[in-house]
Amino acid sequence: MRYKALGRGEIGIKISEIGFGTWGIGGLSRGGATSYGKTDDNESKRALQCAYDSGINFYDTSNIYGDGHSEELLGEVFKNRRDRIVIATKVGFVEHLKPQDFSINSMTESLDGSLRRLRTDYVDICQLHSPSLDQISLGVISEFVNKLKSQGKIRMFGISVKSPKDCRSAVLNFGAEILQVNFNMIDQRALDFDIFEFVNKLNIGLVLRTPLCFGFLSGKCLNAEFGSDDHRSRWPKEQLDKWREAPNFFIEIAKKMRLTLSQLAFRFCLDQVGTTTVIPGMITVEEVMENASVSNTHPLGPIILSEIRNIYLNHSFFIAKPK
Known part of the structure; x- marks a missing residue:
């Protein structure tokens, strides 16, 4: 496993370039289709242990993943x-699909709840969870961050942006030291907005989420049906069909590079200059082992990167937003 310095490096945090996104292991939550469905805690704990044994030391979570259950699992396994390990959690949501609250009292209460579930007195990174930047106050955010840092409850401040177009403002106007953003082979908006060049120049930590586009780029969702508690059921059938077909554009490239589709997807993310870590969701030991092994693979090289870029530029993989 390879490790990279996170952000400006003043604190000296080094994280694995493959991280662990814990939305999936959180399991069911209030609010309907807001998870990946029911999970097995014993399998989730085995996956976390396997990740640790594989050198993965970065774990991204949130108070709303399984209504805090993913944090409880992390607290139990790593107590x-x-x-x-390096833990990043989030504040801003009180509950899935309900209005966000970025007031100091709400964010402080949320973080304190996360600390209890995680069985720790600090988190390495506290992130705002998908805020609308025009609806949050710089003064409030600065006061919250400075207070929590002075109390030793957080080490670094980040923003998990709603859209890649928010990245610049998150850093320049709100002082984010870490950015978390959507990026994968069929969603390259971060490249469209020159975000990689931006973070690399300013030495901002960059966490890439959804590297498999909710699992579709693994090629394992071709015939999958999603239950009413799975957030993917909220997307129109036409969108799901587009995503199911998306792996076909990359199968030959994966074969040529002797990689699985998932490994190709992760490699594409890792090979972007400025990437600190990629955080796929993982539920089983088998998924962890396949994903962690990517750190030992060779870079794709400029020709393959360009080929994948051109596929994205010449095809439309999105038709709608979630309902």
């Missing part, structure tokens, strides 16, 4: 190894 005696807290100093060996």
